[in-house]
Amino acid sequence: MGHTGLVLTGGGARAAYQVGALRALSDVLGPGPLPFDIIAGISAGAINSLVISTGAEDFSRATQRLRATWESLTPDRVYRTGTLRLASIGSRWLRDLSAGGLIGKSGINYLLDPAPLRRLLESEVPVGRMRRHLRAGRLYAVAVSATNYHTGGGVTFFEGAAEIAPWIRSTRIGVRARLTLDHVMASAAIPVFFPPIRVDGTYYGDGCVRMNHPMSPAIHLGAERILAISVRYLRPPGETLKRQAKEKDQQLPLSEIAGVLLNAVFLDSLDSDLERLQRINKTLALIPRDKLNHQDVDLRMVPALVLRPSQDLGKLAADEYERFPAMLRYLLKGIGATGHAGEDLLSYLAFEPIYLKRVMDLGYVDTLARREELQEFFLGAPQRERARG
Numbered sequence: 001m002g003h004t005g006l007v008l009t010g011g012g013a014r015a016a017y018q019v020g021a022l023r024a025l026s027d028v029l030g031p032g033p034l035p036f037d038i039i040a041g042i043s044a045g046a047i048n049s050l051v052i053s054t055g056a057e058d059f060s061r062a063t064q065r066l067r068a069t070w071e072s073l074t075p076d077r078v079y080r081t082g083t084l085r086l087a088s089i090g091s092r093w094l095r096d097l098s099a100g101g102l103i104g105k106s107g108i109n110y111l112l113d114p115a116p117l118r119r120l121l122e123s124e125v126p127v128g129r130m131r132r133h134l135r136a137g138r139l140y141a142v143a144v145s146a147t148n149y150h151t152g153g154g155v156t157f158f159e160g161a162a163e164i165a166p167w168i169r170s171t172r173i174g175v176r177a178r179l180t181l182d183h184v185m186a187s188a189a190i191p192v193f194f195p196p197i198r199v200d201g202t203y204y205g206d207g208c209v210r211m212n213h214p215m216s217p218a219i220h221l222g223a224e225r226i227l228a229i230s231v232r233y234l235r236p237p238g239e240t241l242k243r244q245a246k247e248k249d250q251q252l253p254l255s256e257i258a259g260v261l262l263n264a265v266f267l268d269s270l271d272s273d274l275e276r277l278q279r280i281n282k283t284l285a286l287i288p289r290d291k292l293n294h295q296d297v298d299l300r301m302v303p304a305l306v307l308r309p310s311q312d313l314g315k316l317a318a319d320e321y322e323r324f325p326a327m328l329r330y331l332l333k334g335i336g337a338t339g340h341a342g343e344d345l346l347s348y349l350a351f352e353p354i355y356l357k358r359v360m361d362l363g364y365v366d367t368l369a370r371r372e373e374l375q376e377f378f379l380g381a382p383q384r385e386r387a388r389g
Helices: 012-029 044-053 059-071 083-099 115-124 127-136 181-187 216-220 237-245 254-266 269-285 326-334 343-349 353-368 371-388
Strands: 004-008 038-042 141-148 154-160 172-176 197-199 202-206 225-229 304-307
Touching: 004 044, 004 216, 012 044, 012 059, 012 225, 012 343, 012 353, 012 371, 038 044, 038 216, 044 059, 044 115, 044 127, 044 141, 044 181, 059 353, 083 326, 115 181, 127 141, 127 154, 141 181, 141 216, 154 216, 172 216, 181 197, 181 202, 254 343, 269 304, 304 353, 304 371, 326 343
Parallel strands: 004 038, 004 225, 038 141, 154 172, 225 304
Antiparallel strands: 141 154, 141 202, 197 202
């Protein structure tokens, strides 16, 4: 059936939704290896991609390990939450902004220190196992995408079959590399919140910033069909109009602006890319088959299925403010993020067990509700009927 790609995008703590969705998919398809051999992750999705890729021989076990990792998370296992550390970062920002460089610059360019996350990945993610699956042919390619802060372009680092060629587009390139935790940490480094990561002498940040076509890496790597897991809730038009008409406060807090910016970075690109892919597929369906094989038409049809939340993941984080570490609550309150005000911003940082469980459970239930669609996509009608029998 050709190469099947899995695309996991970013979203901070919202990426827990992917964990529940993947666990449900393993229940739907039953025992066996991964049902996809090309895995392309971006931002927090890059972390999930790497974990899944290390368990290519047993999909169920891989999803169980991924779930166990997320269930163990607390804010202090993702970023440093100590009062002294947060106060030190805040004071360095205050010094740079207020002194105008007159007393020297501290070089601070982030709000949270993700050192605990790196230690967690070093202990929980055996990267060498992923590489063994690539050599054994269980995986065809694995990729993570990041943003080059020096050029402003998107870079997809990939490791896989020898016949895969690097690619160059106007705002993004594909580079063959030996994937490491540095690549993954760079892909997940949300701008301003987490520090840039240096890879081969160049600083990189979150891959969602410049990856306007998140399914593109999987297609370049050879995927002939794609399963993508989004963390964006598609709000019905009526609900959107109601929100627009709702009376607002006299002032707009900075947390609301930050939430909108983060949503623009993390949530919108997959849907616009899906629309583009569907238009290409419909156009190609109108072209005679003999013309499609001609060198002048360098396009191919790529069916895609996108799983997405049935509820707004931002709203699920509205009550998380009180569970944040005290010093972080103090800083968030300063920019107006206290619950329903700033809920979108909070949802990206809410690595709290209660919120993560809510989101994982939602991903599981939403995906099970699409059981027949998933069986059709992965097994096809004849195989699905046999599986039922």
